[in-house]
Amino acid sequence: MAAEFATSVACDFRNQTKKYELAIDKLQNEVNEARRKTEVIEHDVEDWLTKAREEREDVKRLLDEIEVFQSVSCLGLEILLKYESHQATVPGLEFIPSKDFMPSESSNSAFKEIMEALNNGDVNMMGLHRMGGVGKTTLAKEVGRQAKRHFNEVVIVTVSQTPKINNIQGKVADFLHLNFQKTNLEGRAGQLWLRIKDVKSILIILDDVWEELDLKVIGIPFGDDHKGCQIFLTTCVKQVCTRMKCQKDVHLNILHVHEAWALFKDNVGLKDVTSPLSDVAKEVARECKGLPLAIVTVGSALKDETQDEWKVLHRRLKDFRHIEH
Structure with a gap:
């Protein structure tokens, strides 16, 4: 089970x-x-x-x-359906290979917007927003992978809901092979500031940002302080883009129905769309609401389960939806 x-x-x-x-x-x-x-x-x-x-x-x-x-109950899957109301982080590698990037109409559109903005010298702060489970982190890592061709340095840091400045400083420093000589936040910020200023062109990706960050406190120069430094952040809170004064705000949509169904079939291993399982599988896939993380996790977890077990799950998911709304 x-x-x-x-x-x-x-x-x-x-x-x-x-x-x-x-x-x-x-x-x-x-x-x-x-x-x-x-x-x-x-x-x-x-x-x-x-x-x-x-x-x-x-x-x-x-x-x-x-x-x-x-x-939790319901085979542990109810929590997936709460991704519409709170953030969840998609696990993954630092910069994923392109073969692992699952393109969709929405992600392709967002990716194009982001890369065009990065090539625009007038944009030094840009944000990508949408609820959790849609694939912001995955897209951000693909942006980072592609951006390596155009920037001297590319840095990606997970900020999280409870950010710790010293941890963020440490992660950025690791990317830049910087060994801190100072132990206090201000001293480390000063060292980091000088190191970043020394890089002609650098992209800093701040993933999973929940609230406004003071980049100067961290030690990140941008704008008039460093024209060659561009910031790209992802968030599930649209207001963060406003508070961080993003010059470009990109919205990442959920998967279209046909894309969601194709991804679900692939993870379930459903080859024959005429099988008795097909109808209930479509209903379960529909309950994932176009969220890639939910589709992949639910599909993989229910692979090889019986039709009766799928029907039980579908009823539980529908009941959960009624409770939520």
Whole structure:
């Protein structure tokens, strides 16, 4: 059953995460020891550590979501349908390969708008907004991957609902191979400011922003302070784009019905649209409301389940909708 599947996945993830964390800590200790001996650290090592830390955070966030799934009824799936009212972060790699980017009419349109704005020298602050589960993070990572061709440096940082300035500073510094000599926020901000100013063209992607951020407090120069620095943020709160004075505000829509159904079929493994399962599958897919994250998660969790189990799930999802509205 899907609940058992979630428990199994969570257990495996926890075990793998512990091994991953041990490997990261071991390598970091070796790097620290090498620095103390004034040895040169290869960029490949620094890059791996940066990516490893980002991926470790993604896995931890995924584990948190799985634990939430386990704590609710309806095979743990009701929580997916709340994505219309609160933010959820899509786990993923730092900059995903293009083959993992799932294009849709909405994402293609938004992607085109974003890339055009990035090429416009007059736009130094841009935002992408929509409710959680639509694919903002995935799109932002694809933007970052493509932007590497046009910028000297591309940085992506997950801000989250409870941002910590020192963590944001640390993540940006990791991308730029900056070792802080200062320990207080102001000192680190000053060092970061000078390092970013030293980069001719840089794109800083701030993902999952919930409230206005003071970039100067972090140590990020832009606008008149650094014409070569462009900021691209994603948020589920449209007002954040206004408060951050975004010159370009891009809206990411949900999937169209035919796109949602194609994605759902792919994740369920439904090849024969005339099968007895097809009708109830369409109803379940419709309850995902065009949200890619919900479609992928529900479809994958219910793969190989029986028709009766699908019907039970569909009734539970409909009942949940009635309660919500």
